[in-house]
Amino acid sequence: MYKVLVSEQLVPNIHLLKIEAPTIARKALVGQFVVVMVDEVGERIPLSLADWDAEEGTITLVVMQVGTSTRKLAALKADGCILSLAGPLGLPSHIERFGTVACIGGCYGIGAIMPLARSLKHLGNTVISIIEARSKNLLYWQDKLQQVSDELIFTTGDGSSGYKGWAYDPLKEMLEAGKKIDLVFAYGCTFMMRLISEATKSFGVKTRVALNPIMVDGTGMCGVCRVSVGGETKFACVDGPEFDGHEVDWELLATRRTTYLEEEIRSLQRFECQQWYFETSKAMEARVERKA
Amino acid sequence: MKEKPELEKEKKTKPRVKMREQDPLKRIRNFEEVPYGYTPDEAADEASRCLQCKRPTCRNGCPVEVDIPSFIKLIKEGKFIEAAWKVKEKNALPAVCGRICPQEIQCESLCILGKKGEPVAIGNLERFVADYEAEKGGIQIPEKPRPTGRKVAIVGSGPGGLTCAADLIRSGHQVTLFEALHKPGGVLIYGIPEFRLPKVIVEREVEYIKKLGVELVLDAIIGKLYTVDELLNDKGYDACFICIGAGLPIFLGIPGENLNGIYSANEFLTRANLMKAYLFPEYDTPIKRGERVAVFGGGNVAMDAARVALRLGAEKVYLIYRRSEAEMPARKAEIHHAHEEGVEFLLLTNPTRFIDDGKGNVCKVECVRMELGEPDESGRRRPSPIKGSEFQIGIDVAITALGTMANPLLTKTMPDLKLNKRGYIIAEEATGMTSKPGVFAGGDIVTGSATVISAMGAGRRAAKAVNEYLKWRY
Ligand SMILES: Cc1cc2nc3c(=O)[nH]c(=O)nc-3n(C[C@H](O)[C@H](O)[C@H](O)COP(=O)(O)OP(=O)(O)OC[C@H]3O[C@@H](n4cnc5c(N)ncnc54)[C@H](O)[C@@H]3O)c2cc1C
Ligand SMILES: Cc1cc2nc3c(=O)[nH]c(=O)nc-3n(C[C@H](O)[C@H](O)[C@H](O)COP(=O)(O)OP(=O)(O)OC[C@H]3O[C@@H](n4cnc5c(N)ncnc54)[C@H](O)[C@@H]3O)c2cc1C
Ligand code: SF4
Ligand code: SF4
Ligand code: FES
Numbered sequence: 001m002y003k004v005l006v007s008e009q010l011v012p013n014i015h016l017l018k019i020e021a022p023t024i025a026r027k028a029l030v031g032q033f034v035v036v037m038v039d040e041v042g043e044r045i046p047l048s049l050a051d052w053d054a055e056e057g058t059i060t061l062v063v064m065q066v067g068t069s070t071r072k073l074a075a076l077k078a079d080g081c082i083l084s085l086a087g088p089l090g091l092p093s094h095i096e097r098f099g100t101v102a103c104i105g106g107c108y109g110i111g112a113i114m115p116l117a118r119s120l121k122h123l124g125n126t127v128i129s130i131i132e133a134r135s136k137n138l139l140y141w142q143d144k145l146q147q148v149s150d151e152l153i154f155t156t157g158d159g160s161s162g163y164k165g166w167a168y169d170p171l172k173e174m175l176e177a178g179k180k181i182d183l184v185f186a187y188g189c190t191f192m193m194r195l196i197s198e199a200t201k202s203f204g205v206k207t208r209v210a211l212n213p214i215m216v217d218g219t220g221m222c223g224v225c226r227v228s229v230g231g232e233t234k235f236a237c238v239d240g241p242e243f244d245g246h247e248v249d250w251e252l253l254a255t256r257r258t259t260y261l262e263e264e265i266r267s268l269q270r271f272e273c274q275q276w277y278f279e280t281s282k283a284m285e286a287r288v289e290r291k292a
Numbered sequence: 293m294k295e296k297p298e299l300e301k302e303k304k305t306k307p308r309v310k311m312r313e314q315d316p317l318k319r320i321r322n323f324e325e326v327p328y329g330y331t332p333d334e335a336a337d338e339a340s341r342c343l344q345c346k347r348p349t350c351r352n353g354c355p356v357e358v359d360i361p362s363f364i365k366l367i368k369e370g371k372f373i374e375a376a377w378k379v380k381e382k383n384a385l386p387a388v389c390g391r392i393c394p395q396e397i398q399c400e401s402l403c404i405l406g407k408k409g410e411p412v413a414i415g416n417l418e419r420f421v422a423d424y425e426a427e428k429g430g431i432q433i434p435e436k437p438r439p440t441g442r443k444v445a446i447v448g449s450g451p452g453g454l455t456c457a458a459d460l461i462r463s464g465h466q467v468t469l470f471e472a473l474h475k476p477g478g479v480l481i482y483g484i485p486e487f488r489l490p491k492v493i494v495e496r497e498v499e500y501i502k503k504l505g506v507e508l509v510l511d512a513i514i515g516k517l518y519t520v521d522e523l524l525n526d527k528g529y530d531a532c533f534i535c536i537g538a539g540l541p542i543f544l545g546i547p548g549e550n551l552n553g554i555y556s557a558n559e560f561l562t563r564a565n566l567m568k569a570y571l572f573p574e575y576d577t578p579i580k581r582g583e584r585v586a587v588f589g590g591g592n593v594a595m596d597a598a599r600v601a602l603r604l605g606a607e608k609v610y611l612i613y614r615r616s617e618a619e620m621p622a623r624k625a626e627i628h629h630a631h632e633e634g635v636e637f638l639l640l641t642n643p644t645r646f647i648d649d650g651k652g653n654v655c656k657v658e659c660v661r662m663e664l665g666e667p668d669e670s671g672r673r674r675p676s677p678i679k680g681s682e683f684q685i686g687i688d689v690a691i692t693a694l695g696t697m698a699n700p701l702l703t704k705t706m707p708d709l710k711l712n713k714r715g716y717i718i719a720e721e722a723t724g725m726t727s728k729p730g731v732f733a734g735g736d737i738v739t740g741s742a743t744v745i746s747a748m749g750a751g752r753r754a755a756k757a758v759n760e761y762l763k764w765r766y
Binding site: 023024027037044087089220223238252256258260264266270 | 472473474510511512513516517518539540541543549550552553555556558559562563567568572573574575576577578580651652699700701
């Protein structure tokens with residue numbers, strides 16, 4: 001059992017969890033992830049390490065609610081428990097002094113690029129962080145990123161804050177204007193990572209992406225996380241999750257991620273029904289008590 | 293003088309007491325165990341067939357040399373609990389081995405009765421006494437030995453790791469068992485399905501070694517969370533036994549293999565067994581319930597995958613194997629059960645490519661017929677494709693059960709550990725000793741995919757060697 005120390009909503013649908021996990025915190029490196037199983041009936045899902053503190057013995061996860069498992073995680077309160085937590089998994093990002101590096105984050109990836117930007121900055125790189133969201137109220141961790149970036153650009157789909165558009169737009173503008181960027185990292189949803197990779201390809205700027213296929217064990221045992229990179233099949237949990245974005249077969253990744261679409265919807269509906277039932281019966285009980 | 297041979301003859305001709313089983317039509321819709329087990333009378337009856345040979349050949353067939361005639365004699369005398377203890381002197385997991393040892397190529401293959409008729413059902417009897425003890429006996433916890441002050445780390449909680457842990461704790465060492473997954477048991481938990489090995493049996497054995505005092509650390513992926521060097525140098529362990537199995541799935545390497553609906557047997561069985569996906573949506577992990585399922589391979593893993601697919605509701609399950617049934621490495625009982633349950637065997641057949649439905653899902657597999665040529669190094673006749681014999685089968689789920697390879701996750705972090713060219717750890721057979729001082733290894737990660745009992749044998753031999761090593765070193 002792993003104790004949840006902090007549980008808070010960062011923005012609608014995105015949740016932060018700080019968990020007691022001293023052994024993982026001591027070993028964690030940039031770019032790695034953990035596999036989490038909330039409860040006895042839960043699914044094993046991979047989540048990136050958004051932060052960790054070896055002294056305090058904690059790790060921080062940023063969770064975007066998309067289905068049953070992420071809902072369950074977001075519903076945990078401080079002092080709650082997670083049944084199983086394994087890691088740190090995956091190969092760490094290769095970082096060194098590259099020069100100017102763009103760190104691009106979207107949805108849960110805003111959390112995941114923070115430690116990356118921090119390390120890059122620490123090694124003396126010029127860090128340009130670009131984060132994207134649909135709207136202003138969905139951006140988070142601007143302050144944290146500000147501290148570890150030389151330049152921070154926000155983009156919002158509706159233009160409510162910062163640049164109107166997606167992370168892809170200012171990046172492309174910079175490249176077109178001839179700005180020298182030595183390396184790009186993109187963490188977040190599949191679609192964003194693909195767009196960024198396509199944008200940088202014509203400029204010949206190396207782009208590293210953190211792939212997010214379905215996983216189970218995270219140790220190379222099942223093969224469900226297979227992705228195709230440079231025409232070769234790789235297991236993302238042990239060979240990645242970070243790969244060269246220009247070599248990834250994005251179509252395959254997107255398709256494989258939809259394997260359980262029907263089942264996921266069923267599972268979520270069931271979970272929501274249960275939650276509703278639970279909430280209603282609690283409300284009823286309260287009413288009965290008040291009457292008595 | 294004259295009567296005795298008569299009596300012997302009668303014994304020889306008496307047929308084996310069959311174990312009652314769930315009806316095939318009923319069992320393909322549930323995950324309950326297939327055979328019901330013997331009643332005490334049936335067990336005594338079967339035991340009475342044993343000739344109590346002076347030089348029992350059966351024992352030579354058992355990799356851990358269970359004292360077969362003695363335990364069978366105790367059954368005959370109605371001393372079932374004592375019989376269980378007798379087995380346990382050599383084999384720590386009789387309830388498991390009785391069920392899943394390939395007896396027909398081990399102990400039972402050498403039973404003298406097999407020459408004229410059916411051999412004694414040694415496996416069934418072993419299962420009976422173990423279940424009887426668990427139900428009636430109240431499992432005994434031996435007295436705590438004097439602590440030696442030495443610490444041993446065991447990596448991997450499969451049958452090999454469990455056996456080694458049980459032996460070492462009895463020698464008075466402090467033992468920690470590290471397991472990567474959230475449940476202990478290795479293949480016994482994630483691979484072999486409930487209907488063949490009920491999980492309560494494995495849980496019972498794990499409880500037992502916990503009661504003996506073994507510390508179990510789950511979610512501990514060695515190589516990631518700690519390296520073996522850290523265990524030995526910083527964490528104060530005096531020796532380490534590596535028994536991590538051979539867990540890397542092999543794929544066919546043919547076009548279309550990454551389509552949706554194509555599983556490795558490891559993934560399919562892990563979802564079904566470890567994650568209980570057959571109970572979805574009560575359990576959160578999903579699994580594709582195919583209507584027409586193709587399984588590739590001819591070993592136990594393939595049989596398990598095929599029979600799980602049936603139980604998930606498949607209308608048709610094809611078992612596609614490139615050699616003939618005689619060459620199948622699976623236990624005879626599993627092949628028989630698969631036939632009974634209606635799995636369709638497509639023998640001398642090999643897949644050549646998968647075809648998609650335009651949306652990324654597999655919808656067909658193309659196969660080619662094979663013919664057997666000259667025997668290869670393994671002594672089995674080598675299959676080769678017959679040109680122009682290609683044909684297609686409509687499927688919506690495919691499962692590859694072609695065996696596994698060594699997972700390099702841990703060994704990669706140990707540059708000073710000698711591996712063979714296929715990535716398995718090189719270890720001395722009699723002791724499990726590796727090229728690295730204080731590090732022992734055994735089970736599938738040394739031998740390649742083998743059997744539960746051979747992994748247990750390796751665990752036991754390593755425990756002995758670790759004992760010697762600790763004595764020598766301190
Ligand atoms: C290396 C890696 C790091 C990740 N880091 C984060 C993170 O930091 N924060 C975050 O919110 N999300 C992260 N994800 C994605 C996250 O794992 C999925 O969103 C989550 O598993 C969805 O589970 P669910 O039950 O809530 O949703 P579901 O309804 O089950 O699924 C929603 C979608 O998520 C994907 N998914 C489903 N099951 C899995 C699974 N077992 N493994 C991976 N993806 C799955 C599928 O594409 C699916 O369509 C990461 C994924 C990977 C591979
Ligand atoms: C589906 C299936 C059916 C089978 N049927 C039979 C049968 O009927 N009869 C028979 O005799 N044999 C059968 N076998 C083979 C038998 O199960 C294996 O030979 C046996 O389990 C090997 O035992 P082991 O202890 O070496 O490893 P395993 O049982 O593979 O256990 C290894 C354990 O180590 C853990 N591990 C791996 N890496 C690490 C790490 N880095 N850190 C920590 N832990 C780690 C794994 O999670 C696992 O729990 C079957 C195998 C399968 C897959
Ligand atoms: S352990 Fe296996 S091989 Fe040995 S006697 Fe028992 S069933 Fe036979
Ligand atoms: S060889 Fe057969 S008959 Fe003889 S002791 Fe062994 S089990 Fe009994
Ligand atoms: S998640 Fe199972 S092999 Fe990668």
